[in-house]
Structures are given as C-alpha cells and as structure tokens.
Amino acid sequence: MTRKILFTDLDGTLLNDQKQISGENRRAIERAVAMGHRVVLSSGRATKSVYMQVRKLGLDRPGCCAIAFNGAVVIRCDTGEALYERGLEPELVRYLFREARQAGIHCQTYQGGYTLAERQSEVLDYYDRSTQGVSRVVPDVCEILTVHPPKVLLADLTHSGRLEAFRRAHEEKLAGKAEATFSCPEYLEYLPLGVSKGYAVKWLCDYLGIPLAASVAAGDEANDLSMIRVAGVGAAMINGVVELKAEADYITRADNNHDGLAEIVRRFILEEI
Numbered sequence: 122m123t124r125k126i127l128f129t130d131l132d133g134t135l136l137n138d139q140k141q142i143s144g145e146n147r148r149a150i151e152r153a154v155a156m157g158h159r160v161v162l163s164s165g166r167a168t169k170s171v172y173m174q175v176r177k178l179g180l181d182r183p184g185c186c187a188i189a190f191n192g193a194v195v196i197r198c199d200t201g202e203a204l205y206e207r208g209l210e211p212e213l214v215r216y217l218f219r220e221a222r223q224a225g226i227h228c229q230t231y232q233g234g235y236t237l238a239e240r241q242s243e244v245l246d247y248y249d250r251s252t253q254g255v256s257r258v259v260p261d262v263c264e265i266l267t268v269h270p271p272k273v274l275l276a277d278l279t280h281s282g283r284l285e286a287f288r289r290a291h292e293e294k295l296a297g298k299a300e301a302t303f304s305c306p307e308y309l310e311y312l313p314l315g316v317s318k319g320y321a322v323k324w325l326c327d328y329l330g331i332p333l334a335a336s337v338a339a340g341d342e343a344n345d346l347s348m349i350r351v352a353g354v355g356a357a358m359i360n361g362v363v364e365l366k367a368e369a370d371y372i373t374r375a376d377n378n379h380d381g382l383a384e385i386v387r388r389f390i391l392e393e394i
Contacts, residue, residue, distance in 0.1 A: 125335045125390050126159040128188070128322050128348055129382060131166060131174060132251075132305065133341035134358055137378045140251060142177060149383035150178055153390045161325065163188040163318050165272075165304035165344055168196060168203075169234050170252040186329070190231070191302065191312055191344050192321035193271035195328075205324055207313040208269025213298055215263045217273045217311055224287055226277055230262060230270040237262045237270075244276045275309040284309040302344040310344065319347025337389045339382055340365060356385045 127150075129135050135146060150160050160180060164171050168189040175187050175198050185198035195205040214230055218239070221228035227244040230237050236256040238245050249256050259265055277284050288301050288309055295301065300312040318340075326333050338345070338352035341361035349355030349369055357369035360376040371388070373381040387393045 123335055124157050124159070124331070125153075125337060126161060126326065126329070126331050127153065127386065127390055128161045128163045128318070128336060128338040128352065129385075130318075130340040130342070130345050131162060131164040131171070133360060133377050134339055134345075135162070135174070135377075135382050142174070143380050143383075145380040145383045146386075147178065149380075149386035149391070153386055154180070156391070158390050159185070159329070159331070161186055161188060163192075163321065163338070163340075163348060165191040165308070165310060166252050167231055167234075167236065167254060168194055168201075170254055172196070172198070172201065173253055186325055188318060188321045188325070190271035191304065191310060191316065192318045192347075193312055193316045195321055195325055204328065205321070206271065207316050208271055209273060209299065209311065209313050210269065211263060211266060213295075213311075214266065214270060214273055216294075217275070218262060220291060221275050221287070224283065226275050226283055226287060228273065228275050229256070230266070230273045232266060232268055232270055237265070244278055247278060248276065269313075271312070273311045275311075276307055278307050280306055303342065304344040305342055317347035318345060319349075319351040322348045322351055337385065339385045341377065354389050356389065358382075 171187050171189040175181050181198045183199045187196050193207045218228050236254050241258050245256050302310050334353040336352040337354045338348040339356045341358040355369050356371045357366045358381050359373045366372050373384050375381040375384050
C-alpha cells in the first residue's frame, strides 16, 4: 500500500461552521492514521490554536507535524518544536500597522502565543472567540516585539471592500517584500516573502521523504490555492471560493457542515469510493 499524506485546512474544511470536528470527519482521519497514512493540519491560525485541534484528533504523537500561520511555521506535534519558521521584518510590520491605522482597519500580529493589537475592538473579540486565542492590547505593538512575527493580519467584519482596497493600494509598495492573501473575506494576511501553505507542503514532504505525488490537499479559501496547486491531488470543498474550485482536481459533493473532508479522505486516502 502506498503511504499517503493529507494536508487539510481547518476553518471551512475540517471544521464545520460551529468550529467543531464532526464524528464522521474524526473517524475518517483516525482510520487513515491507523493504516499508516499521515494527516497534517494546515491552517492560517496561530500555532497554539492549530495545536488545540491537533490534540483533539490525537495527532500529538511522534511522526506527526502541523502547519500554522499559512506556512510560516511547521511544528512537530509530539514536542511542539518548530521545524521551520519565517518572520516579517520589523519595519514591514511597522508600515502595515501605520497604514492600517490610517485606513481605520483593525491590525494584529503575534508573539509568544499571544495575539497583539493596539486597541480592543469587536474584531479582536471575535477573533479570540473563533480561534480560542488570547490577545494582548498594547500602546505600540512594534515597541514590544522581540521576534520577527510570522504574519500581520488585517480584519474587517463588515465586508465593506476596505481590505481589498487596502491590498490594491499597497500592492506596488509591498511587491518583493511580503505575500498578501485572504484566508477568508474578513481577513487579509501579510506573510514573509515566499511563504505559503504550498511552500510548507513541499518543504514538509521533502523533510518526511514523501513524494508530492502521494500528497492530497483539501481547502476552501484563497489561501489554500498554493497547496491545492502543488499537491498530487488538490481537493476543494463545495463551499469553497470560486477561484479555488476552478483549479481543484476534485470538488466535494458535501460541504464542511456535512462531512466533506471525510469524503476526500475516503476517496483519495483510503480509496474506498
């Protein structure tokens, strides 16, 4: 039997709209792991938030890995050790915070297991609730940073178009300095140059000695495009965005609220359907 590796997004893919793992998705993953296949959670979420889902699935064991911050961090799940990590330059973080502040857009970054922002807001409260994260509000984020953070996130819950306008306005200035991607319509994320889920998929397959041809990637949003493109099989959830489904090798019949990920596991990992 060919050993395969599944890279699965969390929100909108493995998780339903209540941010829960369904029994059917859990059972499919457990069967895949029991048969010797690998399952890698691959998310834009912070490392701590991804690790919570790792533990819920019992993947905190030797040989298991996970991808956080849209590919900026790859960890060993048994120890939490970072196998690979990249960060944004401080001057770029300062630029994004300054420009977001002037545009009236919420902005945050990450350090030491905390989400850092410069003011309390409905957006920050929503982010903490949905990811089970913990935030700190400080007068000047850049003054307390002691590391190069893995990403900066801009958020707008109103779907006003301000995030896309911000991305376009700063596209030329940030060209060759950072990657911009949407992890959902509400979140515009800036990553270190060259960082993506797709790059992390290739890096981890090489690290584990698994051919890319034996990989399956599952997602639903624009930030999943890179891993859909590089994996041996790129699968999109039926609830996914149009541009992702346009490039997918397979589109599920069921959405994330009806065990769509289990469908992918059964078809491409377990080869039952």
